[in-house]
Amino acid sequence: MSTPTPQPEPQPETTISMPPGWTIEEIEEMLRESMFGTDLDGVCCSCGNTQYGVEPDAEGYKCEDCGAMAVCGPHTLMFSLGGE
Numbered sequence: 001m002s003t004p005t006p007q008p009e010p011q012p013e014t015t016i017s018m019p020p021g022w023t024i025e026e027i028e029e030m031l032r033e034s035m036f037g038t039d040l041d042g043v044c045c046s047c048g049n050t051q052y053g054v055e056p057d058a059e060g061y062k063c064e065d066c067g068a069m070a071v072c073g074p075h076t077l078m079f080s081l082g083g084e
């Protein structure tokens with residue numbers, strides 16, 4: 001009797017896109033605040049909700065507002081959206 005090795009569940013990839021209602025400048029500003037202040041904010045890429053207590057390099061946290069695994073920190077957002 002052999003037990004098949006359980007396959008790891010494929011992790012849904014976090015789609016990082018510009019959060020609704022946000023501009024790259026606002027995310028840049030948030031990143032600056034996270035570097036020089038004590039505020040840790042992230043943004044939901046799905047609904048644009050601002051979520052507190054999110055590390056700057058967080059990715060795919062659960063949104064308290066819409067429930068999507070789409071909350072990212074400003075560093076992650078800038079890196080993915082600002083690109084170069």
Ligand SMILES: [Zn+2]
Nearest residue numbers: 044047063066
């Ligand atoms: Zn959301």
